[in-house]
Amino acid sequence: MVPTLxxxxxLLALLAASAGSIVGFxxxxxxxxxxxxxxRRLAYAFAAFMALANLTMEYALLTHDFSVSYVAxxxxxxxxxxxxxxxxxxxxxxxxLFWGLVMGVYVSVATWRKAGDHPEYMPxxxxxxxxxxxxxxxxxxxxAQPFATIPNPALDGPGPNxxxxxxxxxxxxPPFLYSGYVGMTIPFGLACAALLVGRLGNDFxxxxxxxxxxxxxxxxxxxxxxxxxxxxxxxxxxxxxxDPVENASFLPWLTATAALHSAMLVxxxxxxxxxxxxxxxxxxxxxxxxxxxxxxxxxxxVHSFTQSAIGPTILVFxxxxxxxxxxxxxxxxxxxxxxxxxxxxxxxxxxFLVQNLLFVLFTFxxxxxxxxxxxxxxxxxxxxxxxxxxxxxxxxxxxVALLFVMGVGPALPWGRATKQQLRAALLPPLLGACVxxxxxxxxxxxxxxxxxxxxxxxxxxxxxxxxxxLPVRQRMRARGEGFAEAFRQAQTRGRRRxxxxxxxxxxxxxxxxxxxxxxxxxxxxxxxxxxxxxxxGPYQLTFAGAEQLSEPHRQSVLARVDVSKNGRSLGTLxxxxxxxxxxxxxxxxxxxxxxxxxxxxxSIHNFDGPxxxxxxxxxxxxxxIWIATAIMALxxxxxxxxxxxxSTAAAPAAGTxxxxxxxxx
Amino acid sequence: xxxxxxxxxxxRVNRRVLVAGLAIALPLVAVLVANLGRDPHSVRSPLIxxxxxxxxxxxxxxxxxxxxxxxxxxxxxxxxxxTWCVPCFQEHAxxxxxxxxxxxxxxxxxxxxxxxxxxxxxxxxRGTAYAxxxxxxxxxxxxxGVFGVPETFFIDPEGRIVEKHVGPLDRGAILxxxxxxxxxxx
Numbered sequence: 001m002v003p004t005l006x007x008x009x010x011l012l013a014l015l016a017a018s019a020g021s022i023v024g025f026x027x028x029x030x031x032x033x034x035x036x037x038x039x040r041r042l043a044y045a046f047a048a049f050m051a052l053a054n055l056t057m058e059y060a061l062l063t064h065d066f067s068v069s070y071v072a073x074x075x076x077x078x079x080x081x082x083x084x085x086x087x088x089x090x091x092x093x094x095x096x097l098f099w100g101l102v103m104g105v106y107v108s109v110a111t112w113r114k115a116g117d118h119p120e121y122m123p124x125x126x127x128x129x130x131x132x133x134x135x136x137x138x139x140x141x142x143x144a145q146p147f148a149t150i151p152n153p154a155l156d157g158p159g160p161n162x163x164x165x166x167x168x169x170x171x172x173x174p175p176f177l178y179s180g181y182v183g184m185t186i187p188f189g190l191a192c193a194a195l196l197v198g199r200l201g202n203d204f205x206x207x208x209x210x211x212x213x214x215x216x217x218x219x220x221x222x223x224x225x226x227x228x229x230x231x232x233x234x235x236x237x238x239x240x241x242x243d244p245v246e247n248a249s250f251l252p253w254l255t256a257t258a259a260l261h262s263a264m265l266v267x268x269x270x271x272x273x274x275x276x277x278x279x280x281x282x283x284x285x286x287x288x289x290x291x292x293x294x295x296x297x298x299x300x301x302v303h304s305f306t307q308s309a310i311g312p313t314i315l316v317f318x319x320x321x322x323x324x325x326x327x328x329x330x331x332x333x334x335x336x337x338x339x340x341x342x343x344x345x346x347x348x349x350x351x352f353l354v355q356n357l358l359f360v361l362f363t364f365x366x367x368x369x370x371x372x373x374x375x376x377x378x379x380x381x382x383x384x385x386x387x388x389x390x391x392x393x394x395x396x397x398x399x400v401a402l403l404f405v406m407g408v409g410p411a412l413p414w415g416r417a418t419k420q421q422l423r424a425a426l427l428p429p430l431l432g433a434c435v436x437x438x439x440x441x442x443x444x445x446x447x448x449x450x451x452x453x454x455x456x457x458x459x460x461x462x463x464x465x466x467x468x469x470l471p472v473r474q475r476m477r478a479r480g481e482g483f484a485e486a487f488r489q490a491q492t493r494g495r496r497r498x499x500x501x502x503x504x505x506x507x508x509x510x511x512x513x514x515x516x517x518x519x520x521x522x523x524x525x526x527x528x529x530x531x532x533x534x535x536x537g538p539y540q541l542t543f544a545g546a547e548q549l550s551e552p553h554r555q556s557v558l559a560r561v562d563v564s565k566n567g568r569s570l571g572t573l574x575x576x577x578x579x580x581x582x583x584x585x586x587x588x589x590x591x592x593x594x595x596x597x598x599x600x601x602x603s604i605h606n607f608d609g610p611x612x613x614x615x616x617x618x619x620x621x622x623x624x625i626w627i628a629t630a631i632m633a634l635x636x637x638x639x640x641x642x643x644x645x646x647s648t649a650a651a652p653a654a655g656t657x658x659x660x661x662x663x664x665x
Numbered sequence: 666x667x668x669x670x671x672x673x674x675x676x677r678v679n680r681r682v683l684v685a686g687l688a689i690a691l692p693l694v695a696v697l698v699a700n701l702g703r704d705p706h707s708v709r710s711p712l713i714x715x716x717x718x719x720x721x722x723x724x725x726x727x728x729x730x731x732x733x734x735x736x737x738x739x740x741x742x743x744x745x746x747x748t749w750c751v752p753c754f755q756e757h758a759x760x761x762x763x764x765x766x767x768x769x770x771x772x773x774x775x776x777x778x779x780x781x782x783x784x785x786x787x788x789x790x791r792g793t794a795y796a797x798x799x800x801x802x803x804x805x806x807x808x809x810g811v812f813g814v815p816e817t818f819f820i821d822p823e824g825r826i827v828e829k830h831v832g833p834l835d836r837g838a839i840l841x842x843x844x845x846x847x848x849x850x851x
Contacts, residue, residue, distance in 0.1 A: 236754075278682075292697065311701055315694070322690045330683035371693065374700045376812060387813050388749055389778055525790045606758070 003068050006056045006147030013049035013100065014137035016042045017130045024127025028196060031119065039126045043111045046133050047104030054101040057094065057146060061087050066157055069148035070094050076159030078553040083165050089174040090160035092295060092310070093146035098174075100136050102182040107133060110186045114207055121193040121204055128189035135317050143310040159553060165580065167589075169229040173222060177249060180219025181287045184252060186211040187259075188284035191277045195328045198335040200266065200273045209263040210640060212280065216256045217636040223249050224629040235575075235590040235603040237523065237617040239625065242391040247370045248290030251363055255283040258359035265352055268414075270339025274329075275356070277336065281325045286363075288318045293370075345416040351409030358405060362398045366391070396449050400456060403511050406504055407460030410467050432462030436512075445520060453515035460508050468501040491638075499639025506631035513624035523617040529610055536616050538566045539600055543612055547574075554578045559604055559612045563593060575602045575614070594623050711810070713829060717741075717820045718808035722798035725776065725784050731798055733824070740846040741771045741820040742839070745806060746797075747779040748787045750814045756833035757791055763839040764794040770843055775800050777814045819846040 020042025027035030060068040061084045064077055074087045074094065089098045107129045114122055140146065159165070190208045194200040226246065227239035240246060259279035265272045292314045343349040369390050411425040436458025437451055445451055471490035475481050481489065491498045526534045528543035535541070544560040556578040563570045573591040580587065590603035598620040605613035712718075721732040733741070744760055746753040764772040774797030776784050781799055788797060800806055809818060819828040819842045827846045830838065 274682075289693075315697055315701065318697075319694050322686075322694065326683060326686040326690060329686065330679050333682055334677060334679050371696060373812070374696045375692075 002056060002060050002065050003147045003149040006053055006060070006068065007141075007145075009049050009053035009056060010137060010140045010147065013046050013053065013104075014134060014141050016045040016049060017134035017137050020046060021127050021130035021134055024123045024125075024130060028120075028124035028127060028193070031123070036119070036123055039123055039130075040111050040115060043107050043126050043130060046130060046137075047108040050100040050104035050133075050137075053140075053147075054088065054097055057088060057097055058085065061085065064157075066153035066155070067150050068146070069150055070097075070146035072150050072153060072157050074160045075157040076553070077156050079159045079165065080553070082171070083160065083553070086171045087160045089178070090170075093140070093144045095174065095178075096136060096139055096144050096310075097146050099178055099182055100133070100140060102175075102178045103129075103133055103136060103185060106183055106186050110189075110211060118204055118207070120197050121190070124193035124196045125189040128192045129185055132185050132189075139310055139313060143313045159580070165553065167229060167233045169225055169232060173225040173229050176218050176222035176225055180215050180217075180222045180249075181252070181290065183211065183215030183218060184256065184284045184287045187215070187280045191280040192325075192328060194336065195277060195332040198332050200277065200336045202267055202270075205263055205266045205276075208280065209260065209267070212256060212260055212263070212283075213636055213640055216253070216260060217633050217640075219249065219253050219256065220629060220636070221633050223253060224625065228626055231622070232592060233589060235588045235615075237521075237590075237601050237603065237615065237619065239622065242366075242369070242388050244370050245290075245294050247366050248286075248293045251366055251370075252283045252286040252290065254359050254363045254366070255279050255286060258356045258363075259283060261352055261359075262356050265342075265349070269342070269349070271342050272356075273336040273338060274333040277333065278329060279356075279360075281329065282363075285318070285322055285325060286367075288314065288321055292318055343414075343416050346412060346422060347416050348409055348412045348414045351405055351412060355402065355405045355409060358398060358402050362395065362402075365394045365398065369394075399511055399514075400449060400452050403453060403456040403460055403508065406507065407456055407463045410501075410504070411463045429459045429462040429466075433457075433459035436461065440516070445516070447515075447519040450515045450519045453512055457508050457512040457515075461505065464501050464504045464508065468498060468505070471497075495641060496639045499635045499637070499641075502635030502638055503632045504635075506628040506633075506635060509624055509628035509631065513621040513628060516621045517619050517625070520620045521618055523615065525605070525613070525615050527608065527611050527613050532611075534614075534616070537618050539616075539618070540564045540567075541602070541614075541616060543614075544572070546607065546610075546612065549576070554580045557607060559602075559607075559614070561591070561602055561614070563600065570600075573600070573602050575604045577604050577607065596623060597621065599623065712818075712826045715826055716824050717743075717818065717826050718805070720775075720798075720800075720805040720808070722775065722800055722805060724796040724798055725781055725788060728796075731773065731796060736771050737824050738822050739769060739771055740822055740843060741773065742843065742846070743773050743775060743809075743818045743820065744834075745775050745777045745809070745811045745814050745816045745818075747777045747814050748783050749779065750777075752833035753815045754791070756815060756835070759834055759836045759839060761792060761794045763836060763843070767843060770846075771795075773798060775805055777806050777811060778803065817842075819843065821846050821848075 020039055023035055023042060024039040027039055057068070057070065059065075060071050061075055062081070064071065064075055064084075066072045066075060070091070070093050074091045075084065079087075087094065089095045107126075110129070111122075111126055114125075187208050190204070190211065194204060194208070223246075226249065230241070231237075231239040256279075259276055262272045262276040262279060266276050292311065295310055295314060342353065407429060408426065411429060413421055413425070417425070433455045437455040440451060440454040445454065469487075471494055472483065472486045475486035475490055476483060479486070522537060524534070524536050528534060528541075530543055530545050533540055533542045540563070542562040544562050547558045547560055549556040549558055556576045558574045558576040561573045561575065563573055570593055573593055575591040576589050577586045578589060588604050590601055592602075593600040598618050599622050601615075601617040601619055603615040603617075605615055607613075717733060719733045721730050723730045742760075742763075744756075746757075748754075760772065760774075764770070772795035774793075774795065776797055776799050784797065784799075798805075809816075813831075815831075815833060817830045817834055818826055819830070821827050828842050830842060834842075
């Protein structure tokens with residue numbers, strides 16, 4: 001019964017999406033009110049069927065209906081209810097079903113919000129969205145069927161991958177990632193619509209940028225949540241390993257970040273329209289590449305889903321989307337035109353370009369490192385992994401250069417800067433640069449790149465803060481307002497600008513924290529008998545004994561480790577090894593004592609009779625990565641709010657200095 | 666792709682965008698197609714069945730250089746590894762244990778793109794049962810066609826490479842691969 005219902009809903013979603021896509025394109029080509037109405041109805045129908053199919057699957061998971069093939073793969077009576085619920089996205093078929101749900105939500109929200117605006121663009125956009133929706137419905141109807149009927153269902157199932165049952169972050173990381181990934185469909189559809197119409201006006205770049213920003217916020221959080229999950233669960237003490245699947249989420253983030261910046265130049269000066277559209281299209285294509293990477297079994301990664309038949313299908317879709325995008329670009333990119341000219345001298349304009357090129361360079365670097373092993377495999381029949389040295393060597397200079405641009409760009413005025421302006425803009429922040437680098441040096445930083453990161457980080461932090469509060473100071477001076485009033489006024493009037501600088505401030509902290517945590521940590525491995533003590537830095541660790549813990553879905557051995565710092569007790573840390581029902585290998589879970597300046601990280605290697613093998617790490621500043629990401633996401637939200645309300649905080653005329661604008665508004 | 670920056674007003678096919686796009690897209694798709702359906706763990710090396718490339722390398726922390734020729738007559742297991750490689754520490758204990766339990770087999774580590782002090786520290790902390798050699802200029806890794814770590818070569822008593830394994834080893838895999846190296850291949 002349930003499998004049949006599920007399959008019917010999927011087929012109806014496929015039908016609605018395909019029909020809606022055709023109607024959308026047809027209405028775009030020959031506008032008609034009836035066509036547009038039907039395109040919208042079919043978009044909502046697609047979303048509704050997908051939502052119902054997801055509800056059906058949740059019902060099957062919660063009632064342990066093992067006649068549904070997906071439940072038979074990942075369900076288990078032994079797991080807690082929350083694990084049953086999140087099992088929806090714990091394996092291949094379910095994750096694509098969930099993907100369909102997220103897509104339905106995005107498509108219906110975007111259709112609903114923009115239904116009355118942009119009549120010439122929107123039918124095309126709906127057509128593109130639903131074409132993508134039709135593809136994912138097709139995957140669910142055939143190659144990745146979650147609702148196949150199991151004729152003689154077993155009484156119990158194996159439960160999801162134990163790594164996924166191990167931590168609450170696994171509940172939130174995938175939904176964020178899918179919201180980031182799938183959300184890129186919306187700007188993709190809007191950019192394709194702009195190409196199909198042959199125009200990208202100021203009115204249309206704004207919704208494009210807003211939807212891009214929404215997905216960007218989700219993707220930013222998802223990438224860092226993934227790193228956080230790896231840090232809290234995988235037990236090797238790091239948060240980023242340049243694993244192909246981590247790269248898969250990072251690649252579209254890079255192009256999306258570049259596009260968010262170039263979209264500002266489109267809005268402000270009417271230039272870089274084609275370039276921005278290319279970046280938006282590339283972002284979507286990279287999300288599909290990432291989907292292929294995680295789900296084809298081609299890449300060797302901790303994240304890979306099991307090998308499956310959907311690899312070729314996704315590849316065909318990727319190739320088709322690539323071809324569609326390229327042909328569309330080649331035919332129409334010139335018709336987008338350009339309304340202004342970019343400055344060439346030292347100016348904020350040029351720094352925007354430099355920033356964009358650095359992001360694209362970063363994208364190619366990561367893409368090359370990710371795909372290169374496959375090239376070698378195809379040409380030479382041998383395998384390799386490029387490994388961290390390649391990525392570290394190349395990404396560190398690019399990251400530091402981006403930090404530099406993030407400082408110098410906003411410090412410079414729009415348009416060509418005079419020598420005095422340059423001096424006035426670039427000299428004062430050197431103070432921040434020297435202060436931060438000196439503080440780092442005093443605290444023992446000796447790594448050249450880390451010092452450079454702190455130097456540019458200090459510069460950028462000072463520029464960011466002074467730019468953030470510049471309108472506030474101007475109001476206080478010009479109108480005699482108090483700080484609170486001036487702040488409120490300035491930030492409601494210039495919320496986009498304010499949000500952007502919050503993001504920058506967060507980014508500075510993230511980069512500095514990464515630089516410090518990756519070069520300033522210390523570690524040690526010890527084998528401790530019960531009662532034995534070891535020290536690392538200011539920490540004393542005493543192995544107080546092992547403890548067995550029995551839960552329905554797992555048996556765990558915990559090591560009780562009493563921790564004190566400089567003689568003051570910090571309590572007991574409990575790293576564990578867990579043996580899950582129906583799984584062969586035990587899974588280790590580290591224990592982390594999180595602090596603002598550093599984390600103490602304990603991970604069990606082995607239990608050898610009465611003694612325990614422990615990996616002990618001191619990871620400085622890691623929590624700042626999580627905190628600063630929250631700041632970045634907050635900044636993104638701040639930048640989003642006024643534009644959602646339709647008020648335009650800052651829509652400056654080309655070439656006007658931002659300063660004058662914000663101050664006089 | 667900078668062509669988009671200098672756009673003309675007349676709508677026509679922008680060849681530069683098309684050519685640049687195809688130049689990126691076609692090889693990418695071709696590579697992905699070529700790799701469809703492969704098992705990322707399986708290995709084919711052109712070196713299998715060939716004499717193992719000779720080397721003469723100094724162990725980590727100094728000492729007399731070890732030459733491969735001097736080991737002819739017994740099976741040799743050569744493990745390329747590095748301290749920055751996560752799978753390498755997963756397999757380290759299994760390798761050490763195998764080396765202890767198989768005294769007739771010569772185990773050797775060769776350090777791949779890593780720092781000697783760091784490597785020494787790693788070995789001191791984790792213990793070892795065989796020498797790890799510094800491949801300072803990476804020539805030996807190149808001769809063995811090492812693309813990443815860990816990679817492990819199993820060499821028979823006549824000095825021919827019998828098997829190559831990519832990725833971390835466990836005890837079972839070591840024993841079965843060593844058995845093949847003892848038997849002089851399949």
